[in-house]
Amino acid sequence: MTQTHATGPKLANPLNPFTLYFSLNNGLSDAAPSLKRHLSKMKGMYADDEAYRSLLADGADPLVYEFHELGIPESDGNLAFGTSIVYPGKVGDEYYMTKGHFHTILDTAEVYYCIGGKGMMLMENPEGDWDVQEFAPGKAVYVPGRYAHRSINTGHEPLITFYVFRADAGHDYGTIETKGYRKIVVERDGQPAVLDNPKWK
Numbered sequence: 493m494t495q496t497h498a499t500g501p502k503l504a505n506p507l508n509p510f511t512l513y514f515s516l517n518n519g520l521s522d523a524a525p526s527l528k529r530h531l532s533k534m535k536g537m538y539a540d541d542e543a544y545r546s547l548l549a550d551g552a553d554p555l556v557y558e559f560h561e562l563g564i565p566e567s568d569g570n571l572a573f574g575t576s577i578v579y580p581g582k583v584g585d586e587y588y589m590t591k592g593h594f595h596t597i598l599d600t601a602e603v604y605y606c607i608g609g610k611g612m613m614l615m616e617n618p619e620g621d622w623d624v625q626e627f628a629p630g631k632a633v634y635v636p637g638r639y640a641h642r643s644i645n646t647g648h649e650p651l652i653t654f655y656v657f658r659a660d661a662g663h664d665y666g667t668i669e670t671k672g673y674r675k676i677v678v679e680r681d682g683q684p685a686v687l688d689n690p691k692w693k
């Protein structure tokens with residue numbers, strides 16, 4: 493090592509070695525800003541449009557999830573990583589969740605390691621196969637290439653995960669925004685249940 497580098501989010505291109513701290517309690521990093529997705533950014537994604545509208549009444553706009561995206565250069569040798577925090581809540585009986593996406597380079601996989609909370613990773617591929625895997629602290633979920641992925645908080649605490657994927661993978665939101673997922677995860681008798689999405693096109 494010939495020089496020291498400040499740790500933190502100021503990422504140079506090409507990258508130098510660096511270290512970043514993410515809290516094991518709330519998933520956040522003091523050194524890097526998070527991107528926040530409020531409910532108003534998820535129009536049409538929940539099955540119950542009326543429940544969605546009523547949660548946004550009178551100017552309310554709850555924070556559904558936030559994540560750290562560090563701006564790692566999107567070249568094929570790099571890894572993008574960060575934490576993702578989905579807050580507890582529901583729209584009607586459907587749990588708070590991320591938008592979800594395919595990777596633009598469809599074959600690109602991703603790993604999520606759960607640090608806190610409880611939930612599910614909902615996945616589906618263009619061939620129509622779907623799957624859910626459970627998140628609980630200590631569980632690592634592998635999202636294979638070709639699978640769209642959405643994190644869902646089925647518990648009462650923030651669902652905190654750490655993710656890593658190939659930095660050039662890209663995000664394809666269009667397909668999910670127009671077609672939706674085949675499945676939704678809702679609360680039934682106090683338990684999560686996977687149902688057909690009535691809005692799926």
Ligand SMILES: O=P(O)(O)OC[C@H]1O[C@](O)(CO)[C@@H](O)[C@@H]1O
Nearest residue numbers: 559561575576590591592593655
């Ligand atoms: O991109 P979405 O579906 O809004 O969800 C955000 C999460 O997915 C990621 O894009 C990783 O796949 C992270 O930035 C973040 O954890």
Ligand SMILES: [Fe+2]
Nearest residue numbers: 595602641657
């Ligand atoms: Fe992804």
